[in-house]
Amino acid sequence: MTAATEMPATPGRPRVGLFVTCLADIYRPNVGLAAVALLEQADCSVEVPQAQTCCGQPSYNNGDLAGAAKTARHTIEAFEEFDYVVVPSGSCAGMLRDYPRLFASESGWRQRAEAMAGKTHELISFLTDVRGMAAVQASFGRVVTYHDSCHGLRALRIKEQPRRLLASVDGLELREMGDSEVCCGFGGTFCVKYPEISGRMVADKAAAITATGADVVLGGDLGCLLNIAGRLGREGGGVHVYHVAEVLAGIADVPGLGDPPGSGGEPR
Amino acid sequence: MQPLSHAFKERSVQALQDETLQVALNRAKDGFAVKRARAVDGLPEFDALRDRAVAIRNHTLEHLDHYLERYADAVERSGGRVHWASSAEDARRIVVDICRAAGARMITKGKSMVGEEVGVNDALEEAGFEVVETDLGEYIIQLAHEPPSHIIVPAVHKTRGQIADLFHENHQKYGLHRKLSEVPEMVNEARQVLRAKYLAADVGITGANFLIAETGTNVIVTNEGNGDLTCSLPRVHIVTAGIEKVVPTAEDATTLLRLLARSATGQDLTTYTTFSTGPKRSGDTDGPDEYHVVLVDSGRSSMLADDFREMLRCIRCGACMNHCPVYGAIGGHAYGWVYPGPMGSVLTPLSVGLKEAGNLPNACTLNGHCAEVCPVRIPLPDLLRTLRHREYQLRLGLKPLRWGLAAWVWFTSHPRIYRLGTRVQARMLALLAGRKGRFTRMPLAGSWFKGGRDLPAPQGETFMAVWKRRQRERKQ
Ligand code: SF4
Numbered sequence: 001m002t003a004a005t006e007m008p009a010t011p012g013r014p015r016v017g018l019f020v021t022c023l024a025d026i027y028r029p030n031v032g033l034a035a036v037a038l039l040e041q042a043d044c045s046v047e048v049p050q051a052q053t054c055c056g057q058p059s060y061n062n063g064d065l066a067g068a069a070k071t072a073r074h075t076i077e078a079f080e081e082f083d084y085v086v087v088p089s090g091s092c093a094g095m096l097r098d099y100p101r102l103f104a105s106e107s108g109w110r111q112r113a114e115a116m117a118g119k120t121h122e123l124i125s126f127l128t129d130v131r132g133m134a135a136v137q138a139s140f141g142r143v144v145t146y147h148d149s150c151h152g153l154r155a156l157r158i159k160e161q162p163r164r165l166l167a168s169v170d171g172l173e174l175r176e177m178g179d180s181e182v183c184c185g186f187g188g189t190f191c192v193k194y195p196e197i198s199g200r201m202v203a204d205k206a207a208a209i210t211a212t213g214a215d216v217v218l219g220g221d222l223g224c225l226l227n228i229a230g231r232l233g234r235e236g237g238g239v240h241v242y243h244v245a246e247v248l249a250g251i252a253d254v255p256g257l258g259d260p261p262g263s264g265g266e267p268r
Numbered sequence: 269m270q271p272l273s274h275a276f277k278e279r280s281v282q283a284l285q286d287e288t289l290q291v292a293l294n295r296a297k298d299g300f301a302v303k304r305a306r307a308v309d310g311l312p313e314f315d316a317l318r319d320r321a322v323a324i325r326n327h328t329l330e331h332l333d334h335y336l337e338r339y340a341d342a343v344e345r346s347g348g349r350v351h352w353a354s355s356a357e358d359a360r361r362i363v364v365d366i367c368r369a370a371g372a373r374m375i376t377k378g379k380s381m382v383g384e385e386v387g388v389n390d391a392l393e394e395a396g397f398e399v400v401e402t403d404l405g406e407y408i409i410q411l412a413h414e415p416p417s418h419i420i421v422p423a424v425h426k427t428r429g430q431i432a433d434l435f436h437e438n439h440q441k442y443g444l445h446r447k448l449s450e451v452p453e454m455v456n457e458a459r460q461v462l463r464a465k466y467l468a469a470d471v472g473i474t475g476a477n478f479l480i481a482e483t484g485t486n487v488i489v490t491n492e493g494n495g496d497l498t499c500s501l502p503r504v505h506i507v508t509a510g511i512e513k514v515v516p517t518a519e520d521a522t523t524l525l526r527l528l529a530r531s532a533t534g535q536d537l538t539t540y541t542t543f544s545t546g547p548k549r550s551g552d553t554d555g556p557d558e559y560h561v562v563l564v565d566s567g568r569s570s571m572l573a574d575d576f577r578e579m580l581r582c583i584r585c586g587a588c589m590n591h592c593p594v595y596g597a598i599g600g601h602a603y604g605w606v607y608p609g610p611m612g613s614v615l616t617p618l619s620v621g622l623k624e625a626g627n628l629p630n631a632c633t634l635n636g637h638c639a640e641v642c643p644v645r646i647p648l649p650d651l652l653r654t655l656r657h658r659e660y661q662l663r664l665g666l667k668p669l670r671w672g673l674a675a676w677v678w679f680t681s682h683p684r685i686y687r688l689g690t691r692v693q694a695r696m697l698a699l700l701a702g703r704k705g706r707f708t709r710m711p712l713a714g715s716w717f718k719g720g721r722d723l724p725a726p727q728g729e730t731f732m733a734v735w736k737r738r739q740r741e742r743k744q
Contacts, residue, residue: 026726027724028727028731029727029735032731050687051683053683063660063665064670154637181637182593187634188633192716195718197631198719201593226724229724230706233721233722233724260703261728
């Protein structure tokens with residue numbers, strides 16, 4: 001039960017399988033829609049395999065490598081047929097790229113995992129680095145700041161790509177925060193295993209965000225964004241949280257993460 | 269030192285609540301990172317140097333037995349003696365025996381992490397010797413009866429006020445009766461007292477930053493010059509060093525030195541770099557009569573043989589902890605053993621066992637900042653993950669987490685059930701959150717909220733459901 005409910009691919013357009021990630025699927029479908037819209041703007045034919053679930057990070061990062069391998073096999077089977085696999089998360093894209101490590105002793109699966117890793121990309125870097133996108137058609141008349149999520153930044157070298165695209169958004173002003181490269185304290189299960197340490201880290205992050213005076217904070221990873229939105233919400237401050245793709249696709253007109261439904265994402 | 273790593277959770281929470289500690293940590297916070305960045309920017313070949321350093325370390329580890337033999341031969345040729353300590357206990361005994369044989373009373377010490385690791389000070393004091401640390405930071409924590417909280421800046425957790433109090437309490441016997449307030453005054457006060465100790469010392473113990481195999485030379489770096497005085501004034505010099513400290517040539521040592529200072533303190537080179545080879549030769553104006561090297565294994569050779577070999581490349585620069593947000597939040601003592609931060613979270617479980625130190629590899633977001641700055645490119649997050657794997661295999665982790673993971677894996681490989689489950693979850697959570705759009709608490713998810721944060725609610729529909737509907741609409 002893979003793909004196949006989508007439109008037929010046009011010759012010459014790459015077939016992209018969108019791995020939406022479990023967090024975007026459950027928490028923020030708007031991120032998935034934004035990814036589809038941006039990929040279509042970049043002249044890709046987008047498909048969403050119905051068999052996809054989670055990338056396997058919870059198992060991988062908690063030492064259950066056999067469990068991670070099981071999830072990985074499932075994901076590989078669901079996405080093998082595409083030219084590219086695109087993920088709106090640096091963290092999950094990084095996980096897919098790590099799949100070969102899970103099959104050190106199974107050469108058949110390792111080859112399949114390597115093929116998968118080779119064609120997997122995080123969304124924003126795919127748009128810019130692979131598809132050569134230099135600008136988007138969107139407007140967002142607000143002051144934003146940008147949090148560099150660790151896995152995207154360090155494993156995938158994503159730093160200036162989202163900024164380049166944001167610079168083309170009509171009316172948007174980017175104000176950099178201090179320590180934008182410092183971890184927000186999410187860290188998957190870390191945030192519930194060591195909540196006090198995680199809480200301190202996200203409080204520091206929230207302070208850096210608030211200090212910019214920006215009205216919106218953007219990032220490329222929903223895990224971090226949920227954490228940050230949770231803290232900003234607790235502080236009751238007026239900073240709204242969106243995934244960068246929502247702004248680039250021009251569909252950040254819904255409430256931000258953790259904002260009251262129906263609030264339209266306007267300043268609080 | 270008795271490990272306290274099992275109590276990491278409690279100790280980290282205490283550290284977060286310790287206001288004085290937080291003042292000290294905040295003051296130290298960006299200093300090292302900023303200085304390192306400046307030093308690295310000023311050296312265009314920094315990355316090439318790192319590659320060379322990795323090659324040097326890998327090559328040496330590959331042929332460690334050979335280079336250790338060469339080193340030991342060279343030491344003996346220069347008139348020194350080499351002692352092999354396979355365990356911490358051996359190392360303590362050897363050091364005590366040398367001091368006894370030398371008829372020593374007073375011992376000065378330069379900063380040595382391996383000394384902390386094997387517990388040299390306690391052993392010597394128990395045997396009746398007076399031991400004085402000569403590195404200012406080490407001296408301060410010796411006065412406070414505390415272990416170091418950082419491998420380069422052992423007293424980084426102390427505020428200026430606390431240090432002034434320590435001098436006030438402990439230096440009355442040296443005639444200090446007023447409270448000092450300025451840093452230079454305190455440095456001067458320590459210098460005065462230490463000067464007399466240097467002169468009275470019978471034995472000087474130092475660590476080693478590198479051991480040069482071709483010449484049998486020990487290299488130490490300091491910023492206070494205390495290392496020089498510790499190795500050259502007393503009658504006996506003892507070097508304590510891990511077996512991984514050996515490098516083939518002086519040139520290799522220089523390559524590593526260039527990285528070490530920049531990574532540690534952002535200096536191009538430390539103020540003092542001291543090379544010592546063997547005892548005083550006839551005609552030398554100074555130097556010890558006896559020169560001993562205690563080479564400590566204590567688990568290192570078994571690291572060499574398994575998945576953690578890369579950890580032995582470590583040159584103890586401290587950059588990983590200077591860039592670690594967890595270390596920055598809780599400081600070094602919470603880790604509960606000699607080595608804190610990312611490198612400590614790898615080393616401690618390997619030394620004291622995962623049962624004792626299982627929290628350490630888990631207390632990390634895997635953000636990768638440490639590996640990015642490590643001068644010898646140790647993949648610290650990968651090693652931490654490998655330790656988690658080992659913990660999982662040994663069934664040492666939390667049981668509910670294990671069950672949760674097993675359930676999740678099952679769920680992720682049954683997409684129909686997964687689709688249904690996530691749809692229900694997204695809908696329920698959105699409904700429960702109601703008009704607020706987020707939760708301020710939730711049964712069974714208390715840990716999330718313990719972090720002082722709300723939980724945003726889902727939008728209500730899963731993406732997969734939205735997408736399916738759209739596809740249907742597109743077709744019509
Ligand atoms: S692990 Fe790397 S960064 Fe950390 S102390 Fe060792 S050499 Fe320095």
